[in-house]
Amino acid sequence: DGGITQSPKYLFRKEGQNVTLSCEQNLNHDAMYWYRQDPGQGLRLIYYSQIVNDFQKGDIAEGYSVSREKKESFPLTVTSAQKNPTAFYLCASSIRELVTDTQYFGPGTRLTVL
């Protein structure tokens, strides 16, 4: 089955620790995205990548980092510099970076900082 997978589903971390969220897709999509969603709010773009070895900052990139070494993988690292990292994180992909291309979302990772 084609789709996007994210792991883990739930993640707990202590303050001051870096943590990496996994996102893998087998849809052969060039574009990938990371969003953050806080309770009762919409999605805010953290980073996006149009193609392998290239990525761009979104609205709220501070305290986060990404890499795109492979087409199918776009991991997100939440660093200790992110002041309020507890949130629901969603990864998405699309054929290209165009609005006319549907974004497909993974199941999400819920991160809680203890």
Added chain:
Amino acid sequence: LAKTTQPISMDSYEGQEVNITCSHNNIATNDYITWYQQFPSQGPRFIIQGYKTKVTNEVASLFIPADRKSSTLSLPRVSLSDTAVYYCLVGVYFRDAGNMLTFGGGTRLMVKP
């Protein structure tokens, strides 16, 4: 990217038709209008997309007037399972940090029995 405005929430009853309107006064010539649906603790999923006039698929209809400054998502005969958040997006593409696509607050639809 054209800014969109949607009602924060709407209530309906099973079997009724629901219309959610999105305002996008600054829509550009090349912008498309896209609607997504999100259930709790899940990622959004695509519902429908259009450029002008009317588009219909098996799930919904999208009505866009000639000036394209607004659009209306129509859900026929809603059921309890249509309770979700509906996002209206307007834009063209990602190119740089100044032209991004984000999912705003959306409209929370509550369908009651």
